Amino acid sequence: MNPPLSLSGELDLLVPITALLPITALLLVSQSNPYQTLVLRGILGSVATLLYALLGAPDVALTEALVGTLLSTTLYAVALRSSMALRLEDRRSAPNPNQDLQLSAWIAPLHLRLRWQSGENHGWLNDNGELVLLQAPLYRKLQASQGYGQWCASGGVLQLAAEAQP
Structure with a gap:
């Protein structure tokens, strides 16, 4: 039988990283420069990946890193380059x-x-x-x-x- 999940040891690390998600999201939606938005989208995905990994969900972290961050940022960069x-x-x-x-x-x-x-x-x-x-x-x-x-x-x-x- 597995022991119950305890975040008491990791709480000092999780709180600041979790706080970065809404801060980065607010910065992302308030940007008018599309190139800064591209960078912030990559940062948002990286923070989410780190948070998922710390919470013990490596499969979700890997999916977020590959699809949510890498693929979407690359596609956004291509669309930005061709349309601006x-x-x-x-x-x-x-x-x-x-x-x-x-x-x-x-x-x-x-x-x-x-x-x-x-x-x-x-x-x-x-x-x-x-x-x-x-x-x-x-x-x-x-x-x-x-x-x-x-x-x-x-x-x-x-x-x-x-x-x-x-």
């Missing part, structure tokens, strides 16, 4: 590196990367610095960001495409 880009078609007659740098600096606080490509895009950039967007939510977000004033001051224009307007 502003895809624009370059309709200018000649590239303008200064304008490219200014546009990249403008969208950087929104955690977006600039990608020039043809095909399905978020909009396009014309010769006169006219940035035309196809999505109204993105238009509003860029208009409310800090770099909007600098973009306009340098002669740039932000417009919503006619087909995107309600």
Whole structure:
């Protein structure tokens, strides 16, 4: 017959680790930076894995480590990498590196990367610095960001495409 489970010896170790779970979870859901969220998700899974191992559930700890932490963090990183880009078609007659740098600096606080490509895009950039967007939510977000004033001051224009307007 097995003795009853006693946590009296491990309680000093379990309480701080258990307290880390809700603290990490609150930090995770309050983050606006998706890359910091990715790191915090890994930390949350690691703390949960450690807690399960200390409570005597190595099978649950292993499952949490492999599926809950490793797999979900990897899939989130792949999704983050592929979706956090502003895809624009370059309709200018000649590239303008200064304008490219200014546009990249403008969208950087929104955690977006600039990608020039043809095909399905978020909009396009014309010769006169006219940035035309196809999505109204993105238009509003860029208009409310800090770099909007600098973009306009340098002669740039932000417009919503006619087909995107309600």
